[in-house]
Amino acid sequence: MSSPSNRGVVFKGPGKVAIESIAFPELALGKRKCDHGVILKVITTNICGSDQHMVRGRTTAPEGLVLGHEITGVIVEAGRDVEFLNVGDVCSVPFNIACGRCRNCKSGLTGICLNVNPARPGAAYGYVDMGGWVGGQAEYVMVPYADFNLLKFPNADQAMEKIRDLTLLSDIFPTGFHGCVTAGVGPGSTVYIAGAGPVGLAAAASAHLLGAACVIVGDMIDDRLEQARSFGCETIDLKKDMPMEDQLEAILGEREVDCFVDCVGFEAHGCGCNHSHEAPATVLNSAMQVTRAGGSIGIPGLYVTEDPGAVDDAAKVGALSMRFGLGWAKSHSFHTGQCPVMKYHRNLMQAILFEKIDIAKAVNVQMINLDQAPKGYADFDGGAAKKFVIDPHGSVAA
Structure with a gap:
């Protein structure tokens, strides 16, 4: 049985991104199984100013990189060792990838995990020098160390009602x-x-x-x-x-x-x-x-x-x-340094769910579909006062 198709936003060189067919994610890290990971069907994935630095050509990002580190999705497959999450759970993905086992993770410094990037402390999805992880501006993405990394929303229907706000928990709000x-x-x-x-x-x-x-x-x-x-x-x-x-x-x-x-x-x-x-x-x-x-x-x-x-x-x-x-x-x-998202995201989720803050309104969330991502990048680069959020399956629009 063939895997479902997958498409993503791919960096094609300074000033250029394109929507291309990419590999469907597997529960694997190189040649070994990733039994602690999950595959998410992406509900929302946001364009970040950090992505824009790469697209402008202001980093050493390689052409062909699948972009995107601000991800919210629903679990469609879980590895054998995932104990506390289930298929169907709607979750926020911290942009920091963290093992949960190293001394930094155990101290709450998940932005500088020691085990997820051979080049330096700290890793992120779809970002230059951050471990080579595939980005999440796509239809599907793999998340490792899922029990540790993912923030499960208490109620899936409520999450979809508040998704324009909750999508911001992966990065910019924390x-x-x-x-x-x-x-x-x-x-x-x-x-x-x-x-x-x-x-x-x-x-x-x-x-x-x-x-x-x-x-x-x-x-x-x-x-x-x-x-x-x-x-x-x-x-x-x-x-x-x-x-x-x-x-x-x-x-x-x-x-x-x-x-x-x-x-x-x-x-x-x-x-x-x-x-x-x-x-x-x-x-x-x-x-x-x-x-x-x-x-x-x-x-x-x-x-x-x-x-x-x-x-x-x-x-x-x-x-x-x-x-x-x-x-x-x-x-x-x-x-200085990357935000350790897990230090804050649960409490900020509560602030959203109990309507203590209207963060989507503050940052002016603008929903777009996956094919509109290149225009979103261009508009953002032009200084638009908007936060572009990609809805790759049309699930928010529906």
Whole structure:
């Protein structure tokens, strides 16, 4: 009996993705069986800004890579060693692939699992240098270590009703929340969010959930700033040739914030009259400039070790010109790295199910079908104030 067909979003070189037939997933890791894995029929799979870095040609991603690390699906096959999940369960897939057995996983550091990527700690689906795992912007995908990795939703019908929100649990909602937690956001705090892309908007919504008194979002795209204002954020237009401290003072009455969250990363551009020029350290330097002494800076925005499209030779290997002495002098705390999704996703699921947050509305989820993915990538690259979510089987539309 032949396997069902499968199609996925494939990276074809800088600026190009295509929908192609790909192999149907097997419960296998190389030549050995993957009895701890499951095969999911994908319900939703999202386009991420991290994917966009690869598609722009700003990483060493190989052509032919099946993209996608933000996955929600229903189990259609389970390996022999899967004990606590069943065929038919609807689950969220953390973008981190984690074994659950190594010292980092046992400490809750699932973003830097030691056993799932021969090249370095940490792995993800469909991403450069992250272990070679097949991505989930597809109709079907294999998930290893399923009992440990997957978050089962309590009720499948309820999950489908809330799927536009729940699909964000695989990455951007926990990532934005993690950025805020590591920046020290809490009741009454003032927060600056750098970047109003989907992760920045998710961080802003998370800051509200955590009780921030004032959430300020900075960006250069008018539609994204308008989206941030739609759920109660103050905004700063970084195209203006006006010092950020002056703009903060106009909002807060003071020139610093308690907490700073970098949701931009290494493709940052200079502010004001230099906004068309790339300046990869500009957000980090701004963070040290406008965060109060003793404050914390959360950095969920992506920084890379290899960037072939960087503005200079130093940036091509991730060496940025930071004014680190200022951060040292102000006793700042910096928190970097991938979000350990499992640390947060169950509680954030509860916040969604009990309607404590409307995260899909905050990030402006736009549903598309699999064949519309190339246009979704193009629109996202053009600065659309939307989070594109692919519905590969038409199950959400139905």
